[in-house]
Amino acid sequence: MTSVQRRARVRAPELTGRGWLNTGGETVRLADLRGKVVLLDFWTFCCVNCLHVLDELRPLEEEFSDVLVTIGVHSPKFTHEADPDALAAAVERYSVEHPVLDDPELVTWQNYAVKAWPTLVLIDPEGYVVHVAAGEGHVETLRDLVAEIVSEHADKGTLHRGSGPYTPPPPASTELRFPGAVTALPGGTLLVSDTAHHSLVELAADGTTVLRRIGSGQRGRSDGPAEEATFSEPGGSTLLPPDLAEALGVHVVVADTVNHLLRGVNLDTGEVRTLAGTGEQWRDGADAGPGTEVPLTSPWDVAWWEPAGGVVVAMAGNHTLGLYDPRSGTVRRFAGTTVEGLADGPAGEAFFAQTSALAAADDRLW
Missing domain, CATH: 2.120.10.30 (TolB, C-terminal domain)
Known part of the structure; x- marks a missing residue:
């Protein structure tokens, strides 16, 4: 399920959290991003829908690399997801190649009135929220909107091209990784x-x-x-x-x-x-x-x-x-039925939640 919502023109709240990843230790402020199109991705690393969005956004980030800054706002759903070491590992494991705000207390989540994982918020080069979309599968809509915003602000002279605040961490030198x-x-x-x-x-x-x-x-x-x-x-x-x-x-x-x-x-x-x-x-x-x-x-x-x-x-x-x-x-x-939940019963009626591991015995599949 996905939903798209448009909002009246409002100023984007500042990004507040415990710290930042993928910025070389620097704090990112929205004022520093004036002139860029900013895409906030509210996610949590145990949510498969959020992982889908990470991969959906890769081609968009590449296409608009000189004008679009994606920022992941990590808003944990479960206690383990609030652990900073677990978050750092997830950012590496899933090849997140943009800055990530660690928001364990959900401060930024609440300031943006987010209700669901994942949620995407688009901010124009003047710092106003122009689009909000919950769920996955929005990349084509986002591509059209970003292109429209880029054209509008290039004409206004309020678009600034160039690199963003992403700083890749040094690669790990282990034989295996995750x-x-x-x-x-x-x-x-x-x-x-x-x-x-x-x-x-x-x-x-x-x-x-x-x-x-x-x-x-x-x-x-x-x-x-x-x-x-x-x-x-x-x-x-x-x-x-x-x-x-x-x-x-x-x-x-x-x-x-x-x-x-x-x-x-x-x-x-x-x-x-x-x-x-x-x-x-x-x-x-x-x-x-x-x-x-x-x-x-x-x-x-x-x-x-x-x-x-x-x-x-x-x-x-x-x-x-x-x-x-x-x-x-x-x-x-x-x-299973594709409905996320917990319900026993006949195979075609049972509910699962993010099926992820299997073990087969002679007469039973776990």
Whole structure:
């Protein structure tokens, strides 16, 4: 669900919180941003809808890089999200490439009368709020509005082009960064989703020796050889039964979370290919059919479950479980209604909330 709301012309309240990330330690004030279009993104890092918006905004930020300043206002919903170290880790893990205001007491949230995660607030170069949108899926509207504001203020002489206050932190020098999942392989090695490095890493049985990396390490969604293929924040993975793997030429299915795809990996060659998803996020419409023709939404984990005859997918983005059948190459809804909640019952009537991890037993899927 999304909603759009327009407001009368009012001055944007100042940004107030505990501190700032991605600014090199500097405080950002709205007065310093006069002449820029400012986009406030009120988010919290355990909200999958907020994570969707982070990725929706990336192309917008790139397109208007000299006139648009995006500022994330982190407004925690849960106690853990208010921890400053947890927030700093989330900003790195999800590659947030704009300044972030840490607002644990929800001061700025309240000053802007925000009611929902996520909420986007657009401020013009003179410091007035011109647009408010709650939910996700607003990027095209925002693109039109930003272009309109840029044109108007360029004509008025109140637009200032140039870089903004974003200062990237120094990169961490660790072999893995935010490993999201691990799968034990038949030869005794381990396949790790190196989430923030957008790749898979095979480790020796000692859990530390790197044997190979699958994926270039750059964010993307290209199929191909191990050194050329790209992922975007890959999550869980699962082995296919040996006979099926041999027939398909794919041994492992990977939840390529931010790409909204399922990817297949041939462990003999390192070759990666797309099995399901279109690369676009499912919002409504058909959710069953040929795998590469049906959009998925933030697949977080996968598990081969024999009773279902396929790969069950934790579809965090719409609070459901999906099922990928490798034999037919099809996907369909397996459980859940897309309504976020907690309700037991038949698979088609149960409610989930941000499904994110799976464990398969002989007769039960956890």
